[in-house]
Amino acid sequence: MVNEGMWNRTRQAAIGEISAIAMDLFLERGFEVTTFDDIATAAGISRRSLFRYFGTKEDIVLVHLADEGKLALEALEARPDDEPVWTALLNVLLLIDDDGGDRERLLKISEMMYDVPSLRSRSLEKHLQWQSDLLPEVKRRLGAASGDLQAAAVIASAVACLDAAGEIWTRSRGQIPLSHLLTDAFDAVQQAAR
Amino acid sequence: MVNEGMWNRTRQAAIGEISAIAMDLFLERGFEVTTFDDIATAAGISRRSLFRYFGTKEDIVLVHLADEGKLALEALEARPDDEPVWTALLNVLLLIDDDGGDRERLLKISEMMYDVPSLRSRSLEKHLQWQSDLLPEVKRRLGAASGDLQAAAVIASAVACLDAAGEIWTRSRGQIPLSHLLTDAFDAVQQAAR
DNA sequence: GGCCTGGTTGGCACTGAGTGTCAACTAGTC
DNA sequence: GACTAGTTGACACTCAGTGCCAACCAGGCC
Incomplete structure (x- = not known):
């Protein structure tokens, strides 16, 4: 393993960016009708990777209050x-x-x-x-x-x-x-x- | 519609019976590993019907506190x-x-x-x-x-x-x-x- | 340069929750 | 016995969530 801190920082940045994109979708279309696929597509990553950042859809909203x-x-x-x-x-x-x-x-x-x-x-x-x-x-x-x-x-x-x-x-x-x-x-x- | 009260009574009876069976499974095997299929089979009804009684697995546990x-x-x-x-x-x-x-x-x-x-x-x-x-x-x-x-x-x-x-x-x-x-x-x- | 290593990514397949639909059934009513 | 309203089971489908694996990067080391 290399630079532990650096990875965490980029990860945090990614989480912030993705959740911002997702929140836009939620507020625009509604939380429940927005799927993981929608978010992954909008964020330009795979559905599988999205799940690695956020275990559930709720997590995407709640990271802020974490x-x-x-x-x-x-x-x-x-x-x-x-x-x-x-x-x-x-x-x-x-x-x-x-x-x-x-x-x-x-x-x-x-x-x-x-x-x-x-x-x-x-x-x-x-x-x-x-x-x-x-x-x-x-x-x-x-x-x-x-x-x-x-x-x-x-x-x-x-x-x-x-x-x-x-x-x-x-x-x-x-x-x-x-x-x-x-x-x-x-x-x-x-x-x-x- | 026929006898409103009668239907409600039999429905309540069914709910009580099914949830008792399901609780046995939950306590025996664990809540999360017990599937709707398991419960439906144990209760002798179809999965689809089970969903008509309980919208979610959690509901089965919570009917009592309802x-x-x-x-x-x-x-x-x-x-x-x-x-x-x-x-x-x-x-x-x-x-x-x-x-x-x-x-x-x-x-x-x-x-x-x-x-x-x-x-x-x-x-x-x-x-x-x-x-x-x-x-x-x-x-x-x-x-x-x-x-x-x-x-x-x-x-x-x-x-x-x-x-x-x-x-x-x-x-x-x-x-x-x-x-x-x-x-x-x-x-x-x-x-x-x- | 090439090689190794720890880690991320995306794709694939799978399970399970939950929903819509529809045909078959089961009363009670007239 | 026909009519009606509600229940049931079967099928198909979407979506959340997970396990697995091959491909893909770094950086470190020779």
């Missing part, structure tokens, strides 16, 4: 230690927001994610990944009295708030800023749970 | 109006617990659900259904100040607790009663969110 769990972990570790967990999690999720990209495109992608069942499922699964990414740090912050269950429940609730806020944001076609919705959702749980 | 959302709604409506929402939801979920069936079998099914990605995804989706089932009643209980977002966030958090508790219960092979775990999870969110 390592947001790691980002969230970094953001959480950066929060001050004396900040209450719930507040810290809210602040972390507020950062994830706004990636400053094409607003309309992001909205269409979100709609697709909420409308296509298989995509919805996979994005929910992705959230589980975030959960395990954040688990140790949240457990630490909750203190010695808490175990995996407590930490998992808290993170899952926070992510559930993100999901609920994201859905409203999408359904309202981005009228209300996600940060407002997210804050409201966190507040609602805070109010209800007492 | 209408627990309705049950939860009934249970929630039965809770006293002055009970705080969070407590009411906990009490509702505590009822869903313990169906008194075969413990070991339930455990194996749970393990399968947490281990097989496609099943995990689908069960998460199912929880979304509960969410919309419970939405109006929770909104009513939260009062006029709250909208869909607030209600959705609270329900989603509660369901997230159920999921976290369920996972620990399964991974610990049912050592700790689910009711304990669920209560602990609800408490943890209550402690964290303040």
Whole structure:
């Protein structure tokens, strides 16, 4: 083997390029009617190779959200230690927001994610990944009295708030800023749970 | 059309019978390696007919949890109006617990659900259904100040607790009663969110 | 230069999920 | 017994996804 890093870089570049082409097709024709053959043809590679980059069609959409769990972990570790967990999690999720990209495109992608069942499922699964990414740090912050269950429940609730806020944001076609919705959702749980 | 109710009854009976046969195969050989053909043969019907009862293999496993959302709604409506929402939801979920069936079998099914990605995804989706089932009643209980977002966030958090508790219960092979775990999870969110 | 080696690529064939269609069947109705 | 509505099984088909293998590149080494 030669230059490990170099291969990874070209591979990442290829993944980015292919997924961009595929997303165009998805948004134009619809996710479900677009086949692997369509994408492979459009990207100028063989169907077989396409499968080597993306195991499933859903993966093509979800590569973007892949390592947001790691980002969230970094953001959480950066929060001050004396900040209450719930507040810290809210602040972390507020950062994830706004990636400053094409607003309309992001909205269409979100709609697709909420409308296509298989995509919805996979994005929910992705959230589980975030959960395990954040688990140790949240457990630490909750203190010695808490175990995996407590930490998992808290993170899952926070992510559930993100999901609920994201859905409203999408359904309202981005009228209300996600940060407002997210804050409201966190507040609602805070109010209800007492 | 003849006797609407009668057809539904025989259909329900068939669904129950077939899914029981299929579950035996799943638990014996594994979910993913068991094909539709295997199930159809074991159930003595054609593959095509099997697809008419269950659109996907996952559906066969999930029929059981299908209408627990309705049950939860009934249970929630039965809770006293002055009970705080969070407590009411906990009490509702505590009822869903313990169906008194075969413990070991339930455990194996749970393990399968947490281990097989496609099943995990689908069960998460199912929880979304509960969410919309419970939405109006929770909104009513939260009062006029709250909208869909607030209600959705609270329900989603509660369901997230159920999921976290369920996972620990399964991974610990049912050592700790689910009711304990669920209560602990609800408490943890209550402690964290303040 | 030629040779080796680890890795990618594309083509081929295959399994399995899922769907549309249609003819045959099985009630209940009049 | 004819009529009607719904169910069933068989066939054919598309598409996702995988295993296999020969062809094709690099770069490293002599």
